[in-house]
Every structure is written in C-alpha cells, then in structure tokens.
Amino acid sequence: MHSDLEKTVVSRILLIDDDTELGEMLAEYLDGEGFEITVVHNGRDGISHALSGDYEMALLDIMMPGIGGIEVLRQVRAQSRMPIIMLTAKGDDVDRVVGLELGADDYIPKPYYPRELVARIRAVLRRAGGNDGDGAANSDGNSDNAKLVNGPVMLDPARRLAAYGGQEMDLTVSEFNLLETLMRANERALSKNELSLTVLGRPREVYDRSIDVHMSNLRQKLQQVSGDASVIETVRGFGYRLRPGL
C-alpha cells in the first residue's frame, strides 16, 4: 500500500459546510485543481460520509446549525484518523482550541483564499500519505511553493517575493495574488470572475471594479520595473492573460 502516490489518482475530498454558495465556489475551484470533491450541508451527513471510507480527507466548517463542527470532529475522530482541516468564520474562539486538541490537522480562518486552501490541503495530504513523521515544526511547506518563473517575471510564493528581471517589486497582497494566479494559469486567459474568486476570495459582483483597479496598479508597478507595458494582456469582454512568449 505504499508508493501509490501517482498523481493520476485524484484525491477525494469531503466538504462539510452549511453555506451552500461558498460550498459551490470551493467545490468548483478544487475540482479545477484536480480534486474530486463532495459537499454535504449538515453535521449528520458529514459524519456518515466521513466514516464511509470513501474520502481521503475532510474540510469541516465549525459553525453549523444542528450538529456543529466540533461535535462532528469528535465523532469522526472516535473512529477515524482521516485528515481533517477546520474552516471557520471569525467570531468563534474557544471552539478552535478544542478543535485542535481533538486532533484537527489544521485550521483555516475566513476568508478562504482558495489558493491557500489548496496549499494546506496538499500539505495535509502529503503528511498523511508519506508515512514518515518529519520534523517538529508543523509548518506547511508544500509542493506549490516552488518558485514560478515566466520569462523575466519571477514569483516566490513561499517568501512572498516578486521580481522582474531580478528587480524586486513591492506588491500588495491582492496584486501578488493576481500575478500569481495569472502565472499559474500559464498564458491561459482568466475571466474576471475567476480572478475575483481566487484573488479576492469572493465572486465578482455587479458593479465590481476591484479586479480592474488592482490590475491597473499591478501593471503600473510592472511597467515601472520592466519598461514593458504589455506584460499582462487584456482579453476584451472576458478577462486577462499573461502575454504569451514573455
């Protein structure tokens, strides 16, 4: 049962969260990342699904009506050591500590940046899959904190450093996420809604110009350093993409 870490095997993930809209969004995104995801909306179903043995890990919202996340965790843990990541909105305090003491593998506060969520999921899965207990500090180094390079543009997600042709750039979180998302898409065009989802962690709203403005600012910073005005191209009526063949 070892060394079946082939990437061809999709990881089956269970999402237990009563927030259907958010669930949709996450499910969609994770699906795109190569995970197979199932969503259930209450604690009851969560427990039974979790214990079915069909899933490699679970994402569990703490705040749920009826059987809350803590109780779900407790009951699942009574029978299973599957990896579990706790999700929670801000505002609940004591429960978190209890959750971790009960054996949650990680804890992620809202707002979820899907990117970060994926990183944590991979970290947890790797820890669970590779059977060697490694070092003490439970930092989540992960496979996708490798540096991203595309032509002269370099991004180091782990260190949160961005540079163009060796010249460092000072980017805000949103600008950084924006550039990171575009680079990961690798010249594929991304819609504004996709960008809003991954960069801002929320769906794009009706008169929402945030992505546009962040894009504008990012472009300015890029141009300041590169002199190149067209590192990022506009796809009119759709979104943006990194200029092919940079």
Next chain:
Amino acid sequence: MHSDLEKTVVSRILLIDDDTELGEMLAEYLDGEGFEITVVHNGRDGISHALSGDYEMALLDIMMPGIGGIEVLRQVRAQSRMPIIMLTAKGDDVDRVVGLELGADDYIPKPYYPRELVARIRAVLRRAGGNDGDGAANSDGNSDNAKLVNGPVMLDPARRLAAYGGQEMDLTVSEFNLLETLMRANERALSKNELSLTVLGRPREVYDRSIDVHMSNLRQKLQQVSGDASVIETVRGFGYRLRPGL
C-alpha cells in the same frame, strides 16, 4: 536508498501522565497511528514500567502529583537510555532546560497537536532505532537539537540560547519560539495564524494581538544588539518573514 529500519513490529510506547482524560485521547489516537500504547498515571508506576524493558520509548508528563516528571526522568536515566519525550504545560522553560540536560530526547508543550506529537515520536524512534552512532539527523533536516544559523543570527534550541553576531540576547520563551519558528521557516513568510499556532500553541483569535506584541518586543531586542532594524520583515496583510539574504 531504502533503509531496512522499517519495522513491521509495532512500537510499544509508555505514556506516563496523571491526566486520565487526555491520556485516553492520546492513547486512542496513537493506537490509530499504529503504536501500541500503555498508560500509567503516576510516577511510581512510570518508573517501574519504563525500566521493565517492554517499551521502546516513553512519553512523560512533567507535571504530576507525587513523584514529578523530572524525578521520574532522573531515576529512569540512572538505569536506562531509552528515548523519552517530555510533555508539559506551557510556559515553564526552566523545566525544559533541566529536562534536556537530564537527557530527555525531546520536549513537547501543551496543548498537544496529535499530528505533531506523532511526528516527534517517529523522529525520536528513527534516531534511536537507526544507527545511533552518528546522530546526524539527515534528510529531514529538522533535527530538534541542532543549532540554527542564519547569517549573524544563531539559535541553540537545546540550550535555549540566542545570539546575534556572537552577542547573546536575553529572550523570553515566546520571543525565542517566535525567532525559532521564523528561522526554521527559512525565509518563508509565515501568517500570523501559523505563528500563533506554533509559538503560542493556539490558533489566533479575533482581536488577538499577542503575536504582534511579541514581535515588537523581539524586534526591539534584536535591534538593540544588531543595530539592524529589519532583521524581521513585515508582509502586510499576511504575516512576517526573516529577511532574505541576512
């Protein structure tokens, strides 16, 4: 380079802790991880069991009524070199030093994150089980007692000594942990939530400014000794990191 230390035999572990409830939980969890665990609830029994030769290692709570953990450690060490991991409530670093000097192999503060505990147990067992001679913790790079060096900053986790350019610094437990965590992350940026988890042992709560304050104090001490104001950099909206290329 597959090694033969893969033991098909389960590791027998002795847990010495007066807290029965916590003992239950840990025992159950560790059992699920493939360890065979025995729990005793006082120092007397702890010593006799430990010296029985039936166990590969012991987890030892420092705080116990009657014969305390330190005393147990001393008496066991008088006759045995078996691996021992100390468990303790947060905050007492004096005990930690004493424990390590008496020959404890590792030290884990409460609250226990089961995942981390398992990792440490495996690490300790691996060290003890493999060729003990060289003691060099190899590939996993996170040997707990190795000194950490990053530019002029030097940290000796075993002795709890910190220095900048040879100049010793007097740090509190939290400040030390903070610096240690940042150094282990090796220039990776860490979110405040991550830092709170590893440094304080709890998730960051809503209006929790503890990390910020500890950071402020740590920076002051660093500057006092180094004159360098920017050993630790802020990543706004995210967290902190050690300045790359120190």
Next chain:
DNA sequence: AACATGTGTAAGCGATGTGTAAAGCTGGGC
C-alpha cells in the same frame, strides 16, 4: 455615431501594523 467595455486617478475609510502602558497570571523566594 452610439454604445459597451476598459483604464487611470483620486478620495474616503475601514483594515492592519506598531508602540506603550496597564492589567492579569504564574512561579519563586521568603
């Protein structure tokens, strides 16, 4: 030309980070 869509700039304001002080805890000394 008329309309739709994208871009840049500016301004307000909530979010975030820092430093200081005071209160709360805990352990050690007596």
Next chain:
DNA sequence: GCCCAGCTTTACACATCGCTTACACATGTT
C-alpha cells in the same frame, strides 16, 4: 501562604496602507 518579579495578554492611541467606490476619459465594437 503572601508578595514580588517577570512574562503574557489586553487595551488603547496613532500611523499607515490599500481596497473599494466613483467618475472622467479612452478605446473597441456594431
């Protein structure tokens, strides 16, 4: 058992940043 000292946490004041909104202008499309 009490008090003191040191550390951690909380509280607050202040500075700064950056996200969003709004609007004017530019560019593309029909």
